[in-house]
Amino acid sequence: MTTTGPSAYLRVAEQIRDRITAGEYLPGSQLPSLADLQEQYGFSHGVGQSAYRLLEQEGVVLAKQGRGYFVREQAPRRTLVRRPPAGGKPGPDNAFLVEQGVDTGLRSQSTTEAATADIAERLDVEAGTPLMHTSYVYLVDGEPGFLADSWEPMSVTGHHLIVLPEAGPHIGIGVAARMAVIGIEVGEPVELVTARALTRAEAQTLATFPGAPALVIHRTHYDQATGRPVETADLVLPGERWSTQYGRRPGA
Amino acid sequence: MTTTGPSAYLRVAEQIRDRITAGEYLPGSQLPSLADLQEQYGFSHGVGQSAYRLLEQEGVVLAKQGRGYFVREQAPRRTLVRRPPAGGKPGPDNAFLVEQGVDTGLRSQSTTEAATADIAERLDVEAGTPLMHTSYVYLVDGEPGFLADSWEPMSVTGHHLIVLPEAGPHIGIGVAARMAVIGIEVGEPVELVTARALTRAEAQTLATFPGAPALVIHRTHYDQATGRPVETADLVLPGERWSTQYGRRPGA
DNA sequence: TCGAATTTGTGCGTATGTATC
DNA sequence: GGATACATACGCACAAATTCG
Numbered sequence: 001m002t003t004t005g006p007s008a009y010l011r012v013a014e015q016i017r018d019r020i021t022a023g024e025y026l027p028g029s030q031l032p033s034l035a036d037l038q039e040q041y042g043f044s045h046g047v048g049q050s051a052y053r054l055l056e057q058e059g060v061v062l063a064k065q066g067r068g069y070f071v072r073e074q075a076p077r078r079t080l081v082r083r084p085p086a087g088g089k090p091g092p093d094n095a096f097l098v099e100q101g102v103d104t105g106l107r108s109q110s111t112t113e114a115a116t117a118d119i120a121e122r123l124d125v126e127a128g129t130p131l132m133h134t135s136y137v138y139l140v141d142g143e144p145g146f147l148a149d150s151w152e153p154m155s156v157t158g159h160h161l162i163v164l165p166e167a168g169p170h171i172g173i174g175v176a177a178r179m180a181v182i183g184i185e186v187g188e189p190v191e192l193v194t195a196r197a198l199t200r201a202e203a204q205t206l207a208t209f210p211g212a213p214a215l216v217i218h219r220t221h222y223d224q225a226t227g228r229p230v231e232t233a234d235l236v237l238p239g240e241r242w243s244t245q246y247g248r249r250p251g252a
Numbered sequence: 253m254t255t256t257g258p259s260a261y262l263r264v265a266e267q268i269r270d271r272i273t274a275g276e277y278l279p280g281s282q283l284p285s286l287a288d289l290q291e292q293y294g295f296s297h298g299v300g301q302s303a304y305r306l307l308e309q310e311g312v313v314l315a316k317q318g319r320g321y322f323v324r325e326q327a328p329r330r331t332l333v334r335r336p337p338a339g340g341k342p343g344p345d346n347a348f349l350v351e352q353g354v355d356t357g358l359r360s361q362s363t364t365e366a367a368t369a370d371i372a373e374r375l376d377v378e379a380g381t382p383l384m385h386t387s388y389v390y391l392v393d394g395e396p397g398f399l400a401d402s403w404e405p406m407s408v409t410g411h412h413l414i415v416l417p418e419a420g421p422h423i424g425i426g427v428a429a430r431m432a433v434i435g436i437e438v439g440e441p442v443e444l445v446t447a448r449a450l451t452r453a454e455a456q457t458l459a460t461f462p463g464a465p466a467l468v469i470h471r472t473h474y475d476q477a478t479g480r481p482v483e484t485a486d487l488v489l490p491g492e493r494w495s496t497q498y499g500r501r502p503g504a
Numbered sequence: 505t506c507g508a509a510t511t512t513g514t515g516c517g518t519a520t521g522t523a524t525c
Numbered sequence: 526g527g528a529t530a531c532a533t534a535c536g537c538a539c540a541a542a543t544t545c546g
Contacts, residue, residue, distance in 0.1 A: 007515060033530060044517045049531075065531045066523030079444065082498065190499040192331065195447040195465040195491025197309075213447040213465035213491070222502050239447025239465070246334065246498050247442040250474050259534060285511060296536045301512075317512045318542030 008043050009050035016051065020060060020071055027073035031061060056209045059240065078102065078140065080237065080244045082191060082217075092174035105139035112154065119151050122220055122232040130154040137205060144206050146242060150175075150233040157182065175221050175231050185224045186231075192218040195239065206238050213239040260295050261302035268303065272312060272323055279325035283313060311492070330354065330392065332489065332496045334443060334469075344426035357391035364406065371403050374472055374484040382406040389457060396458050398494060402427075402485040409434065427473050427483050437476045438483075444470040447491065458490050465491040 006014075019025050032040070037048035052069050055061040062072045113133050120127040136148040179186050194216050203210040217235040222228065237244070258266075271277050284292070289300035304321050307313040314324045365385050372379040388400040431438050446468050455462040469487040474480065489496070 009515075035530080045531095046516055046518085050515080052531090063531065064524090066525080066529080068530060077446075187502050188499050190497065190501050192495045192497050193445055193467065194329075194495035195467040195489075197465050211463075213449050215445065215447040215467070218495075220501075224502055227502050237447075243444045243446035243470075245442065245444050247440050249442050249472075250439050250476055250479050261534075287511075297512090298535055298537080302534080304512090315512065316543085318510080318544075320511060 008041070009047045009054070012037065012041060012043075012048060013051035013054045017055060017058075017060060025071045027071050029071050031069040031071065033068055057211065059209070059212075062207070075143075075241055077240075078145070078242055080146075080242060081248075082244050082246050091177070103141050104145070105142065107137040107139065108134055110134040115151070115153075119232065122218070123151065123153055123229045125153055125155075130158075132157065146238070147202060147206065147236040148233055150231060152231045156184070156230050175233075179221070179223075179230060184230060186221040187224045189219045189221045191220075193244070194218075198236075198238065202236060206236075208238050208240070215239050215242060215244060217244070260293075261299045261306070264289065264293060264295075264299060265303035265306045269307060269310075269312060277323045279323050281323050283321040283323065285320055327493060329492075330397070330494055332398075332494060333500075334496050334498050343429070355393050356397070357394065359389040359391065360386055362386040367403070367405075371484065374470065375403065375405055375481045377405055377407075382410075384409065398490070399454060399457065399488040400485055402483060404483045408436070408482050427485075431473070431475075431482060436482060438473040439476045441471045441473045443472075445496070446470075450488075450490065454488060458488075460490050460492070467491050467494060467496065469496065 016025075016031065025031060031052075034045040034048045034052075037043075037051075038045045041047070052061060052063065056063055059074075060072060062070045064070065111133050113131055115123065115125055115127055115129040115131050117127045119131065120129060123129075123131075131151045131153055134150045136150070138145050138148065175189075176186050195213055196216055197211045198206065198208060198214045200210040202214070203212060215235075215237040217237075218232070219235065220229050220232040223230050268277075268283065277283060283304075286297040286300045286304075289295075289303075290297045293299070304313060304315060308315055311326065312324060314322045316322065363385050365383055367375065367377055367379055367381040367383050369379045371383065372381060375381075375383075383403045383405055386402045388402070390397050390400065427441075428438050447465055448468055449463045450458065450460060450466045452462045454466070455464060467487075467489040469489075470484070471487065472481050472484040475482050
């Protein structure tokens with residue numbers, strides 16, 4: 001072909017997109033494999049891959065390595081409430097989802113590590129200070145919903161049973177309650193909220209595409225008596241599926 | 253090659269990144285061209301391009317077609333404080349920037365329009381209700397910093413001098429103060445925060461690229477006496493340059 | 505004004521790696 | 526283990542932007 005129209009992968013992408021919006025391919029169903037496209041259009045499989053990657057970035061299809069490409073079904077957007085009702089005590093991050101009757105779960109893994117410069121500054125300690133680092137995957141309806149990473153200085157919790165946030169008798173009760181067990185009263189956390197693109201690894205566990213906009217919350221809890229930080233965490237929420245709420249409607 | 257180390261473009265990227273962080277390449281200076289890299293490392297120019305593209309996604313370098321690659325000089329990230337000190341009255345959106353000594357400005361434009369379904373729901377009115385819609389561009393150091401769009405039912409402010417938020421004697425004092433003028437006491441606003449990609453138009457006025465992750469805040473003010481919403485707004489902040497803070501460190 | 509040289513961007517084929525069934 | 530599927534790396538040709546003579 002000498003016609004110098006839009007390039008091959010764009011034409012392929014458009015045809016597939018049209019078929020999806022026309023309802024020819026239904027949400028959740030499998031799309032033609034790269035080999036199918038190669039046979040159908042005559043281009044190398046890289047063309048089909050470029051087309052699918054474009055549609056993936058548009059949020060239209062989902063790639064599963066070793067299985068195939070699928071029409072994406074969009075989950076409803078959920079809201080994470082970041083402030084308890086006036087006078088209430090803050091619970092774990094998924095407390096208000098549970099309240100709303102959403103089925104939630106949790107996977108976590110703890111390791112000890114040395115503080116990076118970034119985390120050291122947030123916890124007001126020297127870089128290299130020993131920390132307990134816990135990674136969480138919050139599940140919603142059995143699927144990964146959002147991620148969290150928490151860091152606590154070993155000097156705060158190291159000598160107590162609660163040193164492992166998600167083991168022993170104090171599972172899933174939230175930072176404030178865990179700290180209360182060892183006599184530390186924490187106030188309302190300070191939250192720094194920003195937006196960035198998801199990394200490849202994050203996108204994989206969250207079943208989205210790399211580069212998707214995400215809400216990132218840097219949360220720090222302070223000891224109310226001394227004013228010193230006792231815990232800091234990063235919450236990573238895919239922007240497409242989540243919003244977070246600060247404040248409550250009066251009378252509601 | 254049977255050595256299965258990290259791939260070529262990752263090694264190249266790491267070396268360049270190290271040189272930048274070591275200060276060998278200074279912010280704003282030009283980096284080796286793809287041809288230079290090709291000669292230096294012996295790979296095809298695609299390897300160098302992949303390396304630079306990775307560094308570009310990390311925000312470390314900036315590509316200018318036809319000119320070369322440059323070490324990026326990053327504007328400092330600014331923080332928008334979304335809660336006043338305890339006991340204080342909320343001011344306009346840029347109040348805390350002014351407090352921090354940042355040079356801010358404002359461009360705005362008001363029109364009357366009918367409520368869309370989306371905005372009608374947020375303001376608890378019928379779709380089609382007449383609204384005053386005001387678009388803001390907040391300037392920081394003379395450059396567009398973030399965007400805001402505000403909607404108020406004409407039934408609330410229409411008979412008063414304050415009907416135009418940014419004209420007359422009540423310019424730039426914030427929603428709470430303006431509403432106080434007509435005898436309406438508003439409480440702390442409810443803010444729904446999410447992340448999405450910037451549209452082409454937004455990216456243009458904010459001097460970023462379309463698709464860049466942005467923080468979007470849906471803010472609603474309620475009349476404390478009646479509980480009814482009196483104003484709602486969308487704040488759009490490029491994620492790369494902004495974070496928003498909720499809560500304050502105790503004692504700070 | 506124009507064209508050549510230089511620089512980055514895009515499209516696409518091929519080989520190889522890795523996950524799934 | 527083998528077949529199938531997607532992912533990554535990389536080379537090359539050509540396109541587009543910039544600069545300069």
